[in-house]
Amino acid sequence: MKKGQAEIIGLVVVVLLLVFALIFFIKIRSGNDDNETKLIRANFKVNSALNALMKVSIGNEQMKDLIDECVLGFNACDDDLKNNLTYYFEDPEKGLFKDKKYQFIISRYNDDLISLGDGCKENITASPFVVRNSGKVELKICT
Amino acid sequence: MFTKTKKGQLEIGITTMVLAVFVVLLLISMVVYFRFTYLEFEDTKEEILDQKYSGLLNVISGMPEFRCSKNGAEDECLDASKLYNFKQKILKDEIEDYYDNIFGNANGIWIDVIDPFSGNNHYLNSEFFGIYGEKETKGLIYSVPVSIYYPDYKKYKIGILKIQGEL
Structure with missing residues (x-):
């Protein structure tokens, strides 16, 4: 694998992690909290x-x-x-x-x-x- | 020399791409974050108002100025004869300040009467009783159903005690 390809794969992994973090954040914040x-x-x-x-x-x-x-x-x-x-x-x-x-x-x-x-x-x-x-x-x- | 330039261009290209992706992600994150912060702020505002005015609804339905009683025993209802002239009475007696302190910054407090035969200004047929401020001005309305007793006619009706207010 060439150095450029390895860096692109690394970047894709980082981007995917950030996207998952964002989705997780949105899901937690939009949850209904019926308080007492x-x-x-x-x-x-x-x-x-x-x-x-x-x-x-x-x-x-x-x-x-x-x-x-x-x-x-x-x-x-x-x-x-x-x-x-x-x-x-x-x-x-x-x-x-x-x-x-x-x-x-x-x-x-x-x-x-x-x-x-x-x-x-x-x-x-x-x-x-x-x-x-x-x-x-x-x-x-x-x- | 020529190979070094190509490698340098590739590095610059990768760095630019990484920066572009991060800037886009940062912008999206900021938009989402501020949107949620704004929504949370609105929710908190509504929650504070809801708590404040729901407490006030509870206070009003228990105030001796409005509460009905039979033979000295208090009942779970509001006395229409007390409600009917309340607003005029506090103006006449110049005791608005006292009720300003109790009702806080509510824009209006009134009771809508649910009755198929209501429609004129007589106290038995009055469609609503104004308690404080003006009816239907601005702000959210908080309400609770109440029982209204007409002692002169020994009748009960259903009313909706409403408070309109904002922060």
């Missing part, structure tokens, strides 16, 4: 949303009363309750999660009575609202 404080804040928001939703007045009752009746089977879950929930979650102007992915489930003994939103793999879940031991209301916001 962000999760705490998201948790505060999702719990506040569920608390506000359970309290809201619908006619002379509150949302939690309508959910109670739905879980106990006194009232159809699909009519007033579902319409109001859909409005509060998805109204294009004022909805709480109009531009976010979420999942809201009302269940009785693990059977879903109402399920809204698509949900996702990674989410923050509010502390579930338990209805008369048999029912559960869950709200998840995708992160």
Whole structure:
């Protein structure tokens, strides 16, 4: 091998090493770092949303009363309750999660009575609202 | 003499090529480095603002000036009757300085009410409650859903407490 060829191979090796170092640097810097404080804040928001939703007045009752009746089977879950929930979650102007992915489930003994939103793999879940031991209301916001 | 000149030209050629490659790599590295530094700076700025205003959202939702209570027991909601005239009241009582210290350099703090029947200026039907500064000026908006209680009508609505601010 001539001296010139050896030097070119050396140069190519150095260049390749530098390119690999650059790719490694970019990959490390662009990695997502979901820190704990962000999760705490998201948790505060999702719990506040569920608390506000359970309290809201619908006619002379509150949302939690309508959910109670739905879980106990006194009232159809699909009519007033579902319409109001859909409005509060998805109204294009004022909805709480109009531009976010979420999942809201009302269940009785693990059977879903109402399920809204698509949900996702990674989410923050509010502390579930338990209805008369048999029912559960869950709200998840995708992160 | 002639061979020495050829060898020298080859050495100069190699050195020039090495220099050119290193200059190109150095430029690319500098561009990438400054781009990432800028992005990191923007992320840090957003993180600081997010922490600052999320803390403030928490503070506001717990302030006795707004918090609702029933029979002396505090509840997880904001009192609409307290919110309704808050801005006018602090101006009238000339206590803006006190709230300037609490709310810092937020450009605006307000609550948007989510209600299918809202639309006029009556306090039950008010679409929003202004707390501080102006609504929708400049800066990023940080928000949290809150429950709003109307004591005169014994009704609850959902609101979104919003803070708009920048560094």
